[in-house]
Amino acid sequence: MKIKINFSSILSQLLLLFFVILWITPTFGLFISSFRDKDQLAISGWWTSLVTTEVNEIHRTKGKKDQVEDEGFYIIKGNLFKKDEGKKVLSYGVTSKNINAYKVGEIAILKDKSEIIVFENGNYQWKSKSEFKKKKGRRIFITATSPPSFTLNNYKEVLFKEGLGQAFLNTIAVALPATLIPLIICSFFSYSLTWMNFFGRDLLLATIIASLVVPLQMSLIPILTIYNDLGALFNVEAKSFPGVWMAHTGFGLASTTFLLWNFMKSLPNEMLEAAKVDGASHYDTFVRIVIPLSIPAFASIFILQFLWVWNDLLVGLVFLDKHPSEIILTAKLKELLGSRGENWEILTTGAFISMTVPLFIFFSLQRFFIRGLVAGSVKG
Amino acid sequence: MSFFSLIATILVGVLFFIIYFGLSNFILDFICRFKKNSVALENSVRAIIFIFPAFLVLFVFILYPVFETVRLSFYDKFGREFLGWNNYLWAINDPNFRRSILNNLGWLLIVPTLSTFFGLVIANLTDRIWWGTIAKSIIFMPMAISFVGAGVIWKFIYDYRGTDDHQIGLLNAIVVSLGMEPQAWLTISIWNNLFLMAIMIWIQTGLALVIFSAALRGIPNETLEAARIDGASEFRIFWSIIIPFLERTILVIWTIITILVLRVFDIIYAMTNGEWQTEVLANLMYDWMFRGGGDSGRGSVLACCIMIGVIPILVWNLHRHRQEQKYEN
Numbered sequence: 001m002k003i004k005i006n007f008s009s010i011l012s013q014l015l016l017l018f019f020v021i022l023w024i025t026p027t028f029g030l031f032i033s034s035f036r037d038k039d040q041l042a043i044s045g046w047w048t049s050l051v052t053t054e055v056n057e058i059h060r061t062k063g064k065k066d067q068v069e070d071e072g073f074y075i076i077k078g079n080l081f082k083k084d085e086g087k088k089v090l091s092y093g094v095t096s097k098n099i100n101a102y103k104v105g106e107i108a109i110l111k112d113k114s115e116i117i118v119f120e121n122g123n124y125q126w127k128s129k130s131e132f133k134k135k136k137g138r139r140i141f142i143t144a145t146s147p148p149s150f151t152l153n154n155y156k157e158v159l160f161k162e163g164l165g166q167a168f169l170n171t172i173a174v175a176l177p178a179t180l181i182p183l184i185i186c187s188f189f190s191y192s193l194t195w196m197n198f199f200g201r202d203l204l205l206a207t208i209i210a211s212l213v214v215p216l217q218m219s220l221i222p223i224l225t226i227y228n229d230l231g232a233l234f235n236v237e238a239k240s241f242p243g244v245w246m247a248h249t250g251f252g253l254a255s256t257t258f259l260l261w262n263f264m265k266s267l268p269n270e271m272l273e274a275a276k277v278d279g280a281s282h283y284d285t286f287v288r289i290v291i292p293l294s295i296p297a298f299a300s301i302f303i304l305q306f307l308w309v310w311n312d313l314l315v316g317l318v319f320l321d322k323h324p325s326e327i328i329l330t331a332k333l334k335e336l337l338g339s340r341g342e343n344w345e346i347l348t349t350g351a352f353i354s355m356t357v358p359l360f361i362f363f364s365l366q367r368f369f370i371r372g373l374v375a376g377s378v379k380g
Numbered sequence: 381m382s383f384f385s386l387i388a389t390i391l392v393g394v395l396f397f398i399i400y401f402g403l404s405n406f407i408l409d410f411i412c413r414f415k416k417n418s419v420a421l422e423n424s425v426r427a428i429i430f431i432f433p434a435f436l437v438l439f440v441f442i443l444y445p446v447f448e449t450v451r452l453s454f455y456d457k458f459g460r461e462f463l464g465w466n467n468y469l470w471a472i473n474d475p476n477f478r479r480s481i482l483n484n485l486g487w488l489l490i491v492p493t494l495s496t497f498f499g500l501v502i503a504n505l506t507d508r509i510w511w512g513t514i515a516k517s518i519i520f521m522p523m524a525i526s527f528v529g530a531g532v533i534w535k536f537i538y539d540y541r542g543t544d545d546h547q548i549g550l551l552n553a554i555v556v557s558l559g560m561e562p563q564a565w566l567t568i569s570i571w572n573n574l575f576l577m578a579i580m581i582w583i584q585t586g587l588a589l590v591i592f593s594a595a596l597r598g599i600p601n602e603t604l605e606a607a608r609i610d611g612a613s614e615f616r617i618f619w620s621i622i623i624p625f626l627e628r629t630i631l632v633i634w635t636i637i638t639i640l641v642l643r644v645f646d647i648i649y650a651m652t653n654g655e656w657q658t659e660v661l662a663n664l665m666y667d668w669m670f671r672g673g674g675d676s677g678r679g680s681v682l683a684c685c686i687m688i689g690v691i692p693i694l695v696w697n698l699h700r701h702r703q704e705q706k707y708e709n
Contacts, residue, residue, distance in 0.1 A: 348536060
């Protein structure tokens with residue numbers, strides 16, 4: 001009996017491990033790749049960069065102008081590796097047919113009687129009795145071990161040359177107000193839906209419930225038209241940050257209100273009644289009692305809405321310009337996917353930069369995030 | 381934008397609304413101090429102050445656009461001339477539209493089903509294992525990532541190099557190591573939709589997982605104990621106790637993911653832009669919004685098609701809401 005239980009436990013652990021590996025591998029691969037040298041990245045899989053691997057490379061020695069004469073011999077000396085990456089030569093060859101002909105430290109005698117020797121650290125010496133006449137050096141094929149090596153160069157390049165740093169700031173300028181504004185106006189709104197009696201309250205509530213699922217595609221064309229008309233009327237840019245804030249406020253309004261309403265109706269009725277008896281106005285009650293009690297709900301909703309806005313692409317594409325002072329991270333990333341589709345060092349790094357803030361929030365405030373999702377379980 | 385103008389922009393945007401509420405309520409308090417016996421009036425004015433901004437936003441950004449979009453779907457590309465059902469007829473005869481409908485149906489069948497299924501299975505696994513919380517965190521993590529970011533992650537996995545080169549995409553590397561030919565996955569018609577759906581499933585499973593985990597804790601322990609004492613296998617317990625208990629949760633998760641899937645845009649736009657027969661309604665709509673200066677009629681038709689997809693859920697939600705209200709009163 002006991003053995004059977006253990007068996008099923010091991011089985012479920014293995015199954016879970018399988019899922020975990022399946023889920024983490026894609027992100028992990030991106031993370032590793034963003035720190036790899038771009039030449040390496042283009043020719044080998046990221047999984048090879050974690051351990052010391054064997055690579056086959058082709059290098060070229062220096063040509064005739066670097067030769068020196070020494071005791072009757074003409075000698076060309078140098079190092080095969082352009083920079084020190086800790087690579088170690090295992091074996092080498094002088095023809096493409098036999099790239100592993102010689103062990104490191106062995107002398108290779110070429111057809112023209114000249115001698116080549118390659119050492120472990122990449123140093124080589126090419127010796128001949130007659131003068132070297134070829135302008136180009138000789139090709140040498142090596143098999144070398146390559147240790148894991150990582151660099152921050154991609155980040156420098158992407159942040160400052162590709163303009164992702166600017167896009168990052170733009171995204172903050174979009175995301176913070178687009179999160180705080182709905183939070184402010186919806187908290188007043190849900191207070192009145194919960195604690196104030198007015199004509200049409202139930203209808204308004206039903207409208208909110210219905211709006212939860214209305215796809216934002218339904219709003220894009222009319223709102224774009226309104227913005228364009230307003231822009232033409234007042235002679236201002238139709239695409240602006242305030243426009244995006246209000247669009248996000250509109251699309252987040254239903255879910256924010258719904259979540260807050262759900263939370264506020266669970267607050268103890270007696271406390272608010274007591275405040276009323278003491279002569280507090282609705283505004284006082286709201287500011288002094290309801291807001292302090294609602295902080296946990298605010299935190300959850302803030303995180304949900306912030307992540308939603310931060311990760312949004314469609315609203316940013318439609319209501320913001322594509323020039324550098326307005327473009328948001330996701331739109332920039334999409335642009336890079338088009339223009340630099342083969343430069344994986346730029347794409348992986350850019351994607352990772354766009355993920356830093358969500359991941360930070362996710363890991364530090366996961367409790368609130370999950371609470372918000374579970375409480376609402378609805379985002380239209 | 382410099383750092384300071386960034387802060388200033390944010391402050392102006394947020395302060396505007398704080399000042400609105402603070403000032404209008406202050407003025408109301410001030411006036412009411414001189415006018416006694418006007419509680420009813422005060423309360424209704426305050427209700428208006430509280431509701432006005434949210435209602436305005438709701439009206440301008442949701443209510444009006446819904447009707448306007450329906451209206452525009454019967455008009456020409458500039459929204460001037462009435463065309464009757466012509467835009468809809470165009471859609472039915474458009475091969476891209478038909479492709480989108482088929483693809484959207486495929487997404488609707490596969491993504492919510494698999495996400496819910498994986499979420500349920502993993503929630504059950506993590507419930508009983510000591511490192512379950514960490515596992516949950518990891519599987520939930522893609523929820524925090526943007527669709528475009530996820531697109532880059534997966535495009536890297538699907539990357540294709542010629543047969544002679546080293547494969548740097550994980551999927552092709554595995555395929556090659558098994559002795560098969562590498563494939564340009566995203567260009568294989570019909571099947572490529574599955575590779576795109578995998579991304580959505582990868583993201584949404586985490587959502588299903590956390591909601592199920594919370595719901596699982598609501599199952600009374602005695603019931604499970606009793607079943608175990610009666611000798612029911614874990615599999616049996618799963619099917620006969622847990623699934624019926626979670627029925628409602630399953631339905632809720634299903635609808636959430638269904639709504640998300642109906643609107644799926646970012647993944648398609650970033651990965652294939654609808655090429656190789658991967659078009660979906662949301663991407664096609666974006667395309668028509670801007671193609672050739674924009675066609676508001678055809679764009680609206682496509683938006684309406686997405687809307688039609690969510691109407692059953694909308695009705696069901698309202699029905700549920702009404703029952704809850706009845707129950708509470």
